[in-house]
Amino acid sequence: MKVALEEQIPDMTKNVDSTIQETRDSTTRNQLPVVTVPSKFMKHVSLVSLTLQNVISILLLRYVRTTSGPRFFNSTAVLNSEIQKTILSVILVIAEERNIINAFKLIYHKIVKQPYDTLKTGIPSLLYTLQNNLLFVAISNLDAATFQVSYQLKIFTTAIFMVFMLRRQLGVIQWISLFLLFLGISLVQIENMTSTTPKQDVNALVGLLAVISACTLSGLAGVYFEKILKGSETSVWIRNIQLGVFGMFFSYLTMYISDGQDVKKHGILYGYTHMVWLAITVQSAGGLIVALVVKYADNILKGFATSSAIILSCIISMILFDFQLTILFALGSLLVIFSIFLYSKPDLITQIPILNVILKDKLTVY
Secondary structure, eight states: OHHHHHHHHHHHHHHHHHHHHHHHHHHHHHHHHHHHHHHHHHHHHHHHHHHHHHHHHHHHHHHHHHSSSOOOOHHHHHHHHHHHHHHHHHHHHHHHHTOHHHHHHHHIIIIISOHHHHHTTHHHHHHHHHHHHHHHHHHHHSOHHHHHHHTTHHHHHHHHHHHHHSOOOOBHHHHHHHHHHHHHHHHHHHHHHHOOSOOTTOOHHHHHHHHHHHHHHHHHHHHHHHHHTTTOOOOHHHHHHHHHHHHHHHHHHHHHHHHHHHHHHHOTTTTOOHHHHHHHHHHHHHHHHHHHHHHHOOHHHHHHHHHHHHHHHHHHHHHHSOOOOOHHHHHHHHHHHHHHHHHHOGGGGGGSTTHHHHHTTOOOBO
16 A cells, blocks of 8 residues: 555656646746737837927927017926926836835835935936026027937937946947047037027027036936946836935025026916926926836837937927028938947947948957
């Protein structure tokens, strides 16, 4: 009896193992559509959203800054944008936790109970606040298409800060792409500075200096943020709330310093219309959409979205704002678009018949 039972045990074990394996295979088969389909869907949604947000945000901001009537104060728009971003981030945390109480417990634990971790976001938040104020100055003095192209200078500044602060290595092709990017933006700005087309209430030099400063702050803030928070497991929405808390404080401080007397006289919502609120809301959604793109898409697709936004901005600007497309502007824009793809995917150079022979061995890093 004992021998018979021992002989049956291996067969029973095999049957159990077989059943478990079949269950795992069945589970895997059943889970594949659930994992891949939403991910692919979200990739396309995030990229389309980023493209539209880049275009609509710039065009709306340009529109509300150039229409007749009382103009809102830039500093109040930045403050309201920070408030909206923080509220949206809280809503997304609630959606992730699927429970309001658990969401606020998580926010309390990550932000209030970990003050040192929260304080680390203070400096990048200050830099982003200054950058956002400068963006309003830039868009007030540059047409939408010129701004859209020039703002890609943030890729150049980010790369430079990555090399010096994070000791990141770039390949020869990436350095070439950064040079082409700088060259393309320079051509666009030369065309803008020497244009004979009359432009009312704008200052091309102020716009240029504002966009350069904004791109420098953007690169520094992004790299510094990555440096101090590298390896952190905190969700991107919690990070946005941390940035928002400091962002609201610094935005209010900036508003008090730069426009305090005017805000006290006219009110914080002076000059606000439905279009102004829409422009601020669309801009607020930008950071959250970028977070989705980082999660679901790669750099080459993000570059495609940015390039599409540049082209669409030019087309719509010609229709709505009497923007005149010149050869110099078109050449500069094409160089910027090409450099974005090249920087994101250096081995694209091997697809060009002549250059692949010259540069195929130049993908080493420095």
